[in-house]
Amino acid sequence: MADIPLIDRHRAVLPAWLSLYYDEPIEITHAGGRRVTDSTGTTYLDFFAGILTNAIGYDIAEISDAIRRQLDTGVLHTSTLYLIRSQVELAEKIARLSRIPDAKVFFGNSGTEANEAALLLATQFRRSNQVLSIRNSYHGRAFGTNSVTGNRGWAASSLSPLKVSYVHGGYRYRGPFRHLSDADYIRACAEDLREVLVTATAGDVACMIAEPIQGVGGFNVPPDGLYRAFKDILDETGILLISDEVQTGWGRTGTHFWGMDAHDVVPDMMTFAKGLGNGMAIGGVVGRADVMDCLTANSISTFGGNPLVTTAANAALDYLLDHDLQSNADKLGERLLTALRTLAETTPTIGDVRGRGLMIAIEFITPTGAPDPHAAATVMEKTKRNGLLVGKGGLYGNVIRLVPPMTVTAEEVDEALAALTQAIL
Template identity: 75%
Template sequence: MSDDLVTRHRAVMPNWLALYYQEPIEIVRAEGRRVTDSTGKTYLDFFAGILTNAIGYDVAEISDAIRSQLDTGVLHTSTLYLIRKQVELAEQIAELSGIPDAKVFFTNSGTEANETALMLATQYRRSNQILAVRNSYHGRAFATIGITGNRGWSASSLSPVKVSYVHGGYRYRGPFSAYSDADYVAACVEDLRDVLQTTTSGDVAAMIVEPIQGVGGFNVPPDGLLAGYKEVLDENGILFISDEVQTGWGRTGEHFWGFESHGVVPDALTFAKGLGNGLAIGGIVARGDLMDCLNANSISTFGGNPISTAGAKATLDYLLDNDLQGNAAKQGDKLLSGLRDIAARHDVVGDVRGKGLMIGVELVEPGGVEPSPPAAAQVMEETKARGLLVGKGGLHNNVIRLAPPMTLTDEETTEALGILGESIAKAQESRAK
């Protein structure tokens, strides 16, 4: 991309709007799992627009569904009118959710979905108290920033809700990191009980949890943690909200939703990202009584519009018809195994974790566990130079995030592991000097 476009971007866009890479790229074409920048260089995409291009690029079935809707001339109507694809998609998602008497409300993003979940929960319980998990991320709006437990993404201490944070998110560096799975779950559940007794007035509205923390660095808790949480929540009449914005649609491989690894069913779940395969769509599924608790009028101008729901319905159908959840499990196992082999040879890698096609590689200073943002930054540049795009996150900005489209092939997985191995070796060499 030309320096001129970078300069123009920085002149008119906010300073806090981050760009990846020392020399940012402009993506101008894409096909399959590969994208091409404005200089003509092609990359294997292992971040998928932040987990959003879940099926990949230029998928005929999805493009045809969008074109079919475009051909009607109806791009927009608002929720004041019936939208056939919206109803069909809601029926399908409600059934897939496993939530009893489920109803669905569509939004434009995960942030908006989580804002809606907070509004419903606080209205239903007549309380503004929320429980969240340390190192969490739930969006960039006023209330969702208020429940985000990661200082790097908390732009303001002001909030419309009162938040109490519990342990359980960042296992690698948490105070219970050396515990067994069972002891870890027990300690986190006991911490939840203590937080309820010491930092709340008791009548908490809801707890919101990412089954795998996304922005926080793809942190994976032991299976059963959410079940332990929910036992305490049920004892106190507190609602449970599962933030499935990144874990939904089979990406974890094991299950369709992240919460299913824990043997629980939430009162509500939020979704976005992969459902639209690039189109702006999000939403919330909730028990009917919870969804219907509002006593004021509301609509959504753009949420669930004809274009986004037509594309999302085609995306969901494609995902289910082609068992992309199974492919996520298969390719994820291969990636995790390969990355752990790489980690065994390079102590600049402190941790490799994940499920399915949600994998985090935490970089540390060789010989210890000190977070190494410079190593992560170097791996980002090295992979880009070799034709692979990856993501970055974590509390200390030292975690490489891998989340390719769920249509990933065996050959592409092997290619990516080769590039990652070479790039991590370079970071090891630099940090060991």
């Protein structure tokens, strides 16, 4: 087996839909700071961070040492049937940071599992299987989360345990309201929500689930205040708002700790994952106590919130707060965004540069303005050759996504800009 290339072994035993980046996929074997090294010894500056998951960076002493101390106890897993000190401590921190009154927290293992739990809670609390979602959204690969994903490229099945209605507001660049001012855009989307409620639902809707900035959909940033307008309408009949903060949480947007804060909204529930564990598998829901306590059947989480991952997450969250990485995301995100927008002014293949904090996207277009996925794929290959790893996304696969660890330096941002510029021009 050792003589067979790893890519061939991968294709033989893993499903075909488990996609890989690059014409020649890489195996990352070592990492430190914001750089990773593959099995050939090539080192890259990482501006995708394991899909935003290595939010603090690689081999951060404070986090690695905390994990080693927990390993030394011999206790890697106990299940939620026993008290777990690090789980309780982490839940206390998240409840406080959420600003949700009397908040409670449930831990799972991923963003998909977090959103599944939130949908279960909302539909049980409201005694309804009707859910509102946003067009071009992505919320996970499981049965329930797949059904509320408003992007055909990521929706594997039309079967659903939920009755889902989609509203406008997510993808402004190609949406029907793109030419409107911010105020008029918000007004048009709010009117669309009201129309969907009276035409496509039976009225007793359980919840709306929304990403403050769409992640897989291409880092689409709605005008500040859109979800405030939505929340006011939802509150008229008690419909819950679930903010999917899997990609936008923990200060990554720079201006706010949670993505929904930009809209002056405290949601009824928030889901989280990715950056909290800095590479360790963790996800969860924080929400109103009455909603979180609404289940009457017994339940546990075998692996969710186990001692090892919550120890790592506590260390990662403490590091993030102690080093004010939110401010770093704000400052260096603005540096990156400004430079890319300047580049776009003289580059006709770039249709849009958007984002907030260290969550930035470049959308590529053809001369006619159509989506150009080939251009995005070409830039990905070229940036790899230039020693830079980036992500890809968007409804049409024509968006490059830039999400480095939040510890990234100004020098590394400039290095990434040079590699990107060379790849684009």
